Amino acid sequence: MERILFTGASVFSVLGVLLQGPWQTGIAMLAVALIAFLQLKRSRLLAAIATGGMALVAANSLIGLVDEAGAVNAGFWCLVVAAWLLAWGSVEQLSAIRTLSKIYRTVLGVVIPVLFGLWLLILWELLTRGLDVPQVLLPAPSQISERFMSSGSILWADFKQTFLRAVLIGYAIGCGAGFVVAVLIDRSPFLQRGLLPIGNLVSALPIVGVAPIMVMWFGFDWPSKAAVVIIMTFFPMLVNTVSGLSAAQPMQHDLMKTYAASYWQSLFKLRIPEALPFIFNALKINSTLAMIGAIVAEFFGTPTVGMGFRISTEVGRMNVDMVWAEIAVAALAGSLFYGLIALLERIFTFWHPSVRS
Amino acid sequence: MNDASKVIEVNGLSLTFPTSDGDVQALQDIDLTINRGDFVSFIGPSGCGKTTLLRVIADLEQATAGSIEVNGMTPEEARLARAYGYVFQAASLYPWRTIASNVALPLEIMGLKGEEIRSRVERNLALVDLAGFGKKYPWQLSGGMQQRASIARALAVEPDLLLMDEPFGALDEIVRDHLNEQLLKLWAKTNKTVVFVTHSIPEAVFLSNRIVVMSPRPGRIHEVIESDLPPERDLSIRETQSFLHLANRVRDGLRAGHSYDEVS
Ligand SMILES: Nc1ncnc2c1ncn2[C@@H]1O[C@H](COP(=O)(O)OP(=O)(O)OP(=O)(O)O)[C@@H](O)[C@H]1O
Ligand SMILES: [Mg+2]
Numbered sequence: 001m002e003r004i005l006f007t008g009a010s011v012f013s014v015l016g017v018l019l020q021g022p023w024q025t026g027i028a029m030l031a032v033a034l035i036a037f038l039q040l041k042r043s044r045l046l047a048a049i050a051t052g053g054m055a056l057v058a059a060n061s062l063i064g065l066v067d068e069a070g071a072v073n074a075g076f077w078c079l080v081v082a083a084w085l086l087a088w089g090s091v092e093q094l095s096a097i098r099t100l101s102k103i104y105r106t107v108l109g110v111v112i113p114v115l116f117g118l119w120l121l122i123l124w125e126l127l128t129r130g131l132d133v134p135q136v137l138l139p140a141p142s143q144i145s146e147r148f149m150s151s152g153s154i155l156w157a158d159f160k161q162t163f164l165r166a167v168l169i170g171y172a173i174g175c176g177a178g179f180v181v182a183v184l185i186d187r188s189p190f191l192q193r194g195l196l197p198i199g200n201l202v203s204a205l206p207i208v209g210v211a212p213i214m215v216m217w218f219g220f221d222w223p224s225k226a227a228v229v230i231i232m233t234f235f236p237m238l239v240n241t242v243s244g245l246s247a248a249q250p251m252q253h254d255l256m257k258t259y260a261a262s263y264w265q266s267l268f269k270l271r272i273p274e275a276l277p278f279i280f281n282a283l284k285i286n287s288t289l290a291m292i293g294a295i296v297a298e299f300f301g302t303p304t305v306g307m308g309f310r311i312s313t314e315v316g317r318m319n320v321d322m323v324w325a326e327i328a329v330a331a332l333a334g335s336l337f338y339g340l341i342a343l344l345e346r347i348f349t350f351w352h353p354s355v356r357s
Numbered sequence: 358m359n360d361a362s363k364v365i366e367v368n369g370l371s372l373t374f375p376t377s378d379g380d381v382q383a384l385q386d387i388d389l390t391i392n393r394g395d396f397v398s399f400i401g402p403s404g405c406g407k408t409t410l411l412r413v414i415a416d417l418e419q420a421t422a423g424s425i426e427v428n429g430m431t432p433e434e435a436r437l438a439r440a441y442g443y444v445f446q447a448a449s450l451y452p453w454r455t456i457a458s459n460v461a462l463p464l465e466i467m468g469l470k471g472e473e474i475r476s477r478v479e480r481n482l483a484l485v486d487l488a489g490f491g492k493k494y495p496w497q498l499s500g501g502m503q504q505r506a507s508i509a510r511a512l513a514v515e516p517d518l519l520l521m522d523e524p525f526g527a528l529d530e531i532v533r534d535h536l537n538e539q540l541l542k543l544w545a546k547t548n549k550t551v552v553f554v555t556h557s558i559p560e561a562v563f564l565s566n567r568i569v570v571m572s573p574r575p576g577r578i579h580e581v582i583e584s585d586l587p588p589e590r591d592l593s594i595r596e597t598q599s600f601l602h603l604a605n606r607v608r609d610g611l612r613a614g615h616s617y618d619e620v621s
Contacts, residue, residue, distance in 0.1 A: 255445070257416075258415055258436065258441070259466045260436055260437045260438075260466075270451070273451070351496070352452070356496065
């Protein structure tokens, strides 16, 4: 696979030079690709670092040229493809290294997605600027990050309002209440049968309808947004916990019965541990739902702060880079939030077949 | 025999499972008395109701007719008084607990103190040759080791009555012999009452002082064989004439029980 990629990189480097792309970059990439191709067997790690580093250097110089008149021609794009193939080949080699070292595997698990994301950004930057895409349609990453730096205090205030208040508080109350109610109705088949269909109904309610009502009930500030989040997260947690609490095998219940365990003893020592994978499932689903809920709810009346408020007003003013900066904050916060819960899941359900492998 | 020596008293007991395609009669007209210090084995073909009878004794299943007393109480009262330890056909350890804390589980539920729990766990893990495995998780152990851990868990309760459902079925011959000897020693030393389900004729003969031969469809007691082997036994007894004679009687009983069936 790497051989095909390096051959491709060489071919596109040559094409790039022939079609009057920046020849220094082309020759350098050609040389590195050929050496990597020939010396592959000696040291994969060395070859991976050389090609990966070369690809990044090439990308950097191509980005430097992208605004110069006449620089962006067919040769330029051939070299972009060559750099991209070189980077791909580098990652292929990194993952082909056979080693049992655990540290190496964990580092690789971080490095590969980071490199992937970086290259996505590089291609995005080159395409938007090289093809002169209007800023309103899609700003380049560099423009977004510039805005990110210059509007730090506004972004922080919005983040505090939307994420630290509406999302986190709503999430905690919604998930907590879902769990507690699931335990409370555990002994009542009547309540279970009555509540679960209503739960399905409420989760199907359109947020567009719920949000304005919550504003009327709880006012313009964050409590009404937290209320929307509570409504969205409560039932997924309820439904998952209820099915998790009935996940234990009959023989495990029999075991508890032979010990004459009380209801609460078998709840805490058997049924809640057995329900944990279900509960974490709900926590993960809810982390995404809470973000969406809080941001969209701000479209329906809010004080002049908040991520959803900023997005809706800046879109109106054609300040698209600000919108993208808010999106970046939301994406970052959302994935960190999700990642944290996934980490907790690995810690608490280490024994589950899906985790322990 | 006075009443105090009777641990289990079963009279005319029947049990029918209602299922979607008609009732299944699992047990019919069972009469059985088990005295304190007995080692009683249930043996019989698969599906003859051995597990069901054991579960009725343990109050995990309710009889549909007849009566049963455990320690002079109903099975439910006996269960709530923690009168017995039960070893299931499968190990059924909790995967989120280490082997040691699995063994500690019933002791925690009984409300014992930390020091007492620790010493009982250690003692009983050593008894089933699992000393040193306490920190492992069940899924890191072989099936046989898991089953031994579940035996240690039942023994840790230190019950006077042990109900064991094919506890050694999943183990290899050598380990099985070893555990048979250990169990017999424990029984001789502590005067426990043991009710033991097995498929193996040599195992039943080696361990028991009474062997209950059951026959299938519906589950009935075909014959109760009293053992004339001395209470102190070791594995070499299996070569003796009286052992082989007893084993043959059990085999004949199983054959005769089977003849109710069309299959030969
Ligand atoms: N919960 C149940 N519902 C319906 N039928 C059952 C149930 N449990 C057991 N049976 C039936 O009762 C009969 C006796 O089952 P049991 O488990 O006591 O047999 P066994 O002698 O222990 O067999 P094995 O040696 O295979 O373990 C079988 O015919 C079985 O199908
Ligand atoms: Mg059985």
